[in-house]
Amino acid sequence: MKKETSTTTDAELLPSAVPFWRDPEKRAIIFQIVALLLVACVSYYLFTNTQANLDRQSIATGFGFLDKEAGFEIGESVIDYSAADTYAKALLVGALNTVKVSFIGIVLTIILGTFIGISRLSTNWLVAKLAGGYIELMQNIPVLLQLFFWYAIFYESFPSPRQALNPFTGVFLCNRGLIFAVPAANPAYAGMGWAFLAALAIGWGLNRWGRQRQARTGQIFPAVRVTIALVIVLPLLVWLGYGAPTAMNMPELQGFNFKGGLTVTPEFSALLLGLVFYTAAFVAEIVRAGIQSVGRGQVEAAMSIGLYPGQVLHLVILPQALRVIIPPMTSQMLNLTKNSSLAIAIGFADFVAVTNTTINQTGQAIEGVALIMLIYLFFSLSTSLFMNWYNKKMALVER
């Protein structure tokens, strides 16, 4: 290696020239180029094979099939659908079903999981042990097996519609599902819905006003209790205002099945129950870990100041516990959404099931699988974004 020395007066020693095969920066670039070339070659190879195979089997490519008539029925749907509708609509029905079961599942899981997590920490030995047993049991049995189990219970243990179980008036359990009476359509219910929202809005406003008053005068306003009261009373007043309608849409046995009322199919019930019971066990552990992460010293310090237990929970424990709970909880909610894809195994028409039927009929496997992966990627990435934002916002400030 030649050393270049400058002959000018401001001695500017240039770094010695390094042959590029020993220069780490150049080596990195070459390495990456090679890696990308490799990926490109493999992709090209797979691509050409796929083209050839698709041509040979006369399978179309592209998403043109979305406009074609679907030609198959779907077991249950949130919107109107018939076999004459397009594939695009069928896929939409599947997606909506996925969203429906995921959303209800998430709400129920959070409630059940939090309840069991707190029970696990109870000072009552019996309750704590039962909660612990539930957690261990549900976590260690595969979710698919749990789904099959619930589905089998519905189909084998429940009788046919003609001999349906009737635990309460208007509620029937049979192997066609859970059928129950719902209030008959009436403008009162829309009114009650608005009243509910109005109560929440008023409650939120009262909370703000109450906190400002507390800052000024020190008096504490029981915002939570008042909001709960409003949420119950306002819709009740609306209901009375409409003449207290009590007409119910009762299910009635006609022939071999029930008509009227609302039916919750065994497929949906089995999927919902299986997912909720399984995921709740994981959520319970997360809640438990979160509450335990708040050291005893924090509780003792709060109690020493004179805060009573409700205040200790609300001002000291929950803010710290929620920071620890929410990130893994969000992962579990995402897992529940992904696990809802198992619906195909028990015949519930979620997005994967509908897409599978589409693939079977059109032969366009690549587009179908790509669609499935895209939709779940969408869920996952939005959840990741939310979590990153949440973590940044809530991070405890340290040195």
Place this chain on the structure above:
Amino acid sequence: MNETEIQTAVTPAEGPIIEVNSMHKWYGDFHVLSDINLKVKLKERIVICGPSGSGKSTLIRCINRLEEHQRGQIIVNGTELTNDIKNIEKVRTEVGMVFQHFNLFPHLTILDNLTLGPIWVRKTPKKEAEETAMMYLEKVHIAEQAQKFPGQLSGGQQQRVAIARSLCMKPKVMLFDEPTSALDPEMIKEVLDVMIDLAEEGMTMLVVTHEMGFAKSVADRVMFMDAGQIVEQNSPHDFFDNPQNERTKLFLSQIL
């Protein structure tokens, strides 16, 4: 003055601020505190020392009901400590506690740490609470950190904040549970200085500590506990120079 004759020195109008009568405590089968009798009068400064496991921390934690006693009486400022929640809360507003590991609330600013108690327990308006808080922060020489978070402060700074936090509730008695044991040596002095200031202003204090210099300069009474009993208590002068009990002598020889 003879400390054991507190009763005669006290006029009927001002009884002892803390009175412990024949108190026993067990953890399961283990008899952790045995026949404790103690009377603390207003403005008195008591240092409690002893080997680990002697029950000294347990004793002061019983006084603000962080621990429960099974037999005997504890009366704080006229209120007897029982399972009655109202009594417990009353006592806790009059008794402040400083912990070995500070226990500041990491998700709140320093200022919010201090105003939490006054706002939610004494129902003080926010502005007034903040003014009081800033005053106490000035007192412990840490006012400039008011908007920072506990995670940004050193151990000594956090402990001073913890002292200010207890003071904001304007307690009649302050309990200190080994306040400097978790601190690096160079930070111990700053915390002890604050405690000395407090003592000189007349705060009633019960301090569990190994800092014998503090005991000598500030305490009215030094108590030695061992195996759950109060073995000896005396004025600092008599305690250090003329210990009566063999166990006290042994302990002192090990730490001094």
Place this chain on the structure above:
Amino acid sequence: MSAPATTPTREYLKPPVTEVGVIGWLHANLFNSWFNSILTIVMLLVLWQLVPPFFSWAFIDSVWNSPAEACRDIDGACWSVIPQNISFIVFGFFPDGQQWRPGIAMLLLIALVIYSKDRKHWKKSLGVYWLVGLIVMGTLMYGGVFGMPVVETDQWSGLPLTFMLALFGMVAAYPLGVMLALGRRSKMPAIKTLCVIYIEMIRGVPLISLLFMSSVMFPLFLPEGVTIDKVLRAQVAIIMFTAAYIAEVVRGGLQAMPRGQFEAADSLGLNYNQTMRLIILPQALKIVIPPSLGILLSAFKDTSLVVIIALYDVLKTTKVTLSNPKWTGYSTEAYIALAIFYFICCYAMSSYSRKLEKALHTGR
């Protein structure tokens, strides 16, 4: 009272009755407050309603190993569905006379697992034992030597398939996962991007979509005439899936490595490969053993998903048994039995993982 106290005689007092013994325990744990007392009574009532009927269904009125007809006459559980069909449930389509082969293979696997549990055995020789063991198991299953007839992979089913999918899935996914983790931490943007895309994509989709992808799309990727069998397709999907999760876990371990370790290796003159192989990975991988066991546990549970692409793991063989008209209607019993099997395996794995975590943590 004016003299300082002499050593008081220590009278040993017994604690109040409500504090110790059975009554003390009951008082402290079940009846320690009004709320808890009521709760205990309510729970005991609920248990009283549920447990005895279940007990009589499961144990008293039940039959344990009888032909199908006997089951119809009883009120209780028909546990016979398992023993009567055991060879199909456990071994699937493996030819009848040859079932001793997967049987021995599984016993060998269990023996290796038990041997590996003890940390004293964690030496290079363990790797060798496993390698030899896997070869022996593969030979036993496939046959073709020592006079054992060949059994193609599409007949490998039941329990051996479950174990194999999980085990090979984990073993093959681990090196891939480590490479992905290293790639993700690389400073070379192209490598890092490729790894991030792979990891986030795979973690974002359900396993079932990967199984679909493998079973319908892989045949399209291959040139005409080349096929790969169904088991292999599913195995590849499981490997790809598990690798992404392992990558994240290993990345966590790498992040936990103090900078000082890298600096010390650099100052000794070690290059990248040597640093990773000799210094960083041995430490990082040790840290991530507990979460890796968690991934193995998930992989084991997830093998049940191959039901959906019509591979005959132990869940599918059970389902098929139940579709036989003789045994239809006894799903509850069969699924409970299967659940107990999974539970025992998974619970053993997770408690081992917890114990290991404690032991590794305190040993540092």
